[in-house]
Amino acid sequence: MLTKASRTTFLVPLRDGVLAGLVALVLAFPIVGLPTSETAHGLVLRPRIPEAIAFAVAVFLGRFALGVAEAGKPRPILLIALLVAIAAPFASAAPEFGAALAIGGLFVALRSALLAFPGVAGRISGGIRVPPVAIKRAPLVLLLLLVVLPLTPVIDRRLLDIAVLVLTYVMLGWGLNITVGLAGLLDLGYVAFFAIGAYAYALLSLTAGLSFWGALPIAGLCAAAAGLIVGGPILRLRGDYFAIVTLGFGEIVRLVAINWSSLTGGSQGIAQIPRISFFGLADFTATPDPGRRAFHELFGISFDPAHRQIFIFYVILALALAVNAFIARSRKLPLGRAWEALREDEIAAQSLGLNLQRIRLSAYAIAAAWGGFAGAFFAVRQGFISPESFSFLESAVILAIVVLGGVGSQLGVVLAAIVMIGVPELVRQLAEYRMLAFGVAMVAIMVWRPSGLISRREPSIRLGDAT
């Protein structure tokens, strides 16, 4: 006979475990169990039934263990899970399976550890208690650090490159935050505007001979125009449908770039995109073209290839700050308030006289413009673009940065971009695990910090502002 206590401790988790295992089996069977592989005779099935079953059993064990831990026996589960995690890689014949067991075991161990020692869990889920003063000062300190960064001796080319990359994602994250954070629209195809801006600059500079500074506004306008054109019809759709269609739009732009090869070079992309100049006054080169000046001559210093890179860094810093300033400013203007009102309550906002369509369209198109600027920057920095750079994965990464950072939080986006882009770049060996880390980080954030790393929204109006 089972006592009541052991029923809830073991039977309920057992039932949950079986259910999860069955679901896993249904999913794993076609994906893991029946993979196809390409041979000389065409596609053939190479069944891997035992692996699929093992996978389902592992899911069952994990769910069961979590259930038991949650039902009040976290310590024994912690011990077992740790043992499994350590032993699995050695004990299992198939390396993938061993790795999966190890990761699953670690996850279960982590969860049970937090259950076993609630003090720690409380401290984590309470968030890193950032004092408001720190949040207020942090942007300024960060900004100062960034401004002097290229001039400090610790920085080398690689670090500066990573910093530029991170800043590009910060800019994209902030841009997307206009749609997602302020207007509350889930845009899964933001990369489309990034692509349009990049191609706009590449084509304008190669065919019309425009400089980066001349082409930049046009690239932004092109992206904004695209936003207006597609946004008109798709903003009529409700939440989820809107998200799906934006995803489709992102893919369409990429497919057009691949297939319209006479214009875009197809999947070969566009190479030899003209480099950035010093505001059109001088070029970053040792040997300037006839009639042009070189940057080092202009300032009477000796040539250093790092000059261009440092300049690029300041350009993206300025662009990113421009988005930030725009957002901070727009929050205090009627338009920004209208975005937020529509995010908070569509019906109430409309009955105050807000034109839902037009206001959403403005958010979508303005975010698009910033995406276009970022794209033009990307093209001028790389000197080469191809459709590969504009896959759905990019949209997902940008969105992940926004969501991880805390939707609507400017500083959170910076932190998230550093964590998601900067750290994997710094530790190249870890790059393979980036996707895995994304997943784990996303799950962890959703469990413990559902509103993002930094979930404070600064009220744009404080007491005393009004007369």
Place this chain on the structure above:
Amino acid sequence: MLELTDVRSFYGAIEALKGVSIEVRQGEIVALIGANGAGKSTLLMTIFGSPRVRHGSINFLGQDISRLKTHEIARLGIAQAPEGRRVFPRLTVLENLKLGAILAPPANFDRNLARAYAMFPRLQERQGQRAGTLSGGEQQMLAIARALMSEPKLLLLDEPSLGLAPLIVRQIFAAIAEINREHGTTVLLVEQNAHQALKLANRAYVLVNGRIQSTGTGAELLASDEVREAYLGGAGHH
């Protein structure tokens, strides 16, 4: 000023309003009372275009508004404090009020804000606070004040007393009377708190199951046995 003629509206296949005709005249306070689920909120939302009128017409100041969009209807001078208040929770009190003011001339903003704060001093004390952190009564005050910021000709109120303490309810009803008296704003008041609403209203309608069952002056309905039995907790109560 506002005239609904045989209005029918639907949620999917469910007919929520089954041919409602009511009239609100300039300067009046008109109460609409009825049990839960009678269709009172639906009636107010139908005036605002969501759900749409399937049949019949809504005339406001001589214009048929039944085909207009919600924001276009607001632009004509109708504002509402909707059911459940629906303040913008993550925006501050002042931001909520500024959003209410988008249809009014900007030059009048300071005056309108001063009026709103004079009516509800609590809002001034809390103006930098997020609306979501206000108490229920304060949120209701904010919802009414936000609606007033647009200088509406007609104010729709959906159960402003719901879930509030008696003291706050009295304050809110006093404010409604003041809005009507001082600003000359016409009011259509939906209430389950029938007693107070009927005392305040010039005229009233009783809505039952999507149809108008009876109408009369506030005093007439207060005296009617039918209404007293159904909405005022029994005839002997008075």
